[in-house]
Amino acid sequence: MSYSAAAALQSAIYAQLTGWAALSAIPVVDALPPGSGKGTFVLLGPETANDQSDKSGAGAEHLVQISVISDAQGFMAAKTVAGEVSDALVGASLSLATGVLVGLSFVRASARRLNVGDSRRIDLTFRARVEL
Numbered sequence: 001m002s003y004s005a006a007a008a009l010q011s012a013i014y015a016q017l018t019g020w021a022a023l024s025a026i027p028v029v030d031a032l033p034p035g036s037g038k039g040t041f042v043l044l045g046p047e048t049a050n051d052q053s054d055k056s057g058a059g060a061e062h063l064v065q066i067s068v069i070s071d072a073q074g075f076m077a078a079k080t081v082a083g084e085v086s087d088a089l090v091g092a093s094l095s096l097a098t099g100v101l102v103g104l105s106f107v108r109a110s111a112r113r114l115n116v117g118d119s120r121r122i123d124l125t126f127r128a129r130v131e132l
């Protein structure tokens with residue numbers, strides 16, 4: 001197993017999201033923006049990688065969390081952006097600088113209120129299978 005494709009995977013996901021027309025006005029970041037993140041944005045987040053090597057070669061399964069955070073009233077704005085994130089990534093053929101993406105699929109989502117209802121957060125988890 002190798003974690004060597006992790007940065008390449010994040011870069012490819014970032015490129016896919018920032019190039020997705022419906023997300024063109026939504027910031028995509030990998031750290032909370034200054035000022036505690038006002039507005040609506042996509043946050044590239046935690047990741048877990050597991051060995052998926054077999055006799056055919058080295059590989060890894062990456063469970064990548066991508067969050068949509070919004071201070072818009074209600075869940076509708078956050079859910080709309082989360083739907084676009086999902087559409088942009090599920091089944092996408094991403095080119096990686098290290099390794100080859102075999103597949104990218106949706107695993108789960110969790111939506112909740114933050115700060116006593118002032119903001120909304122939707123955490124989406126995607127499974128990426130990478131061969132090295």
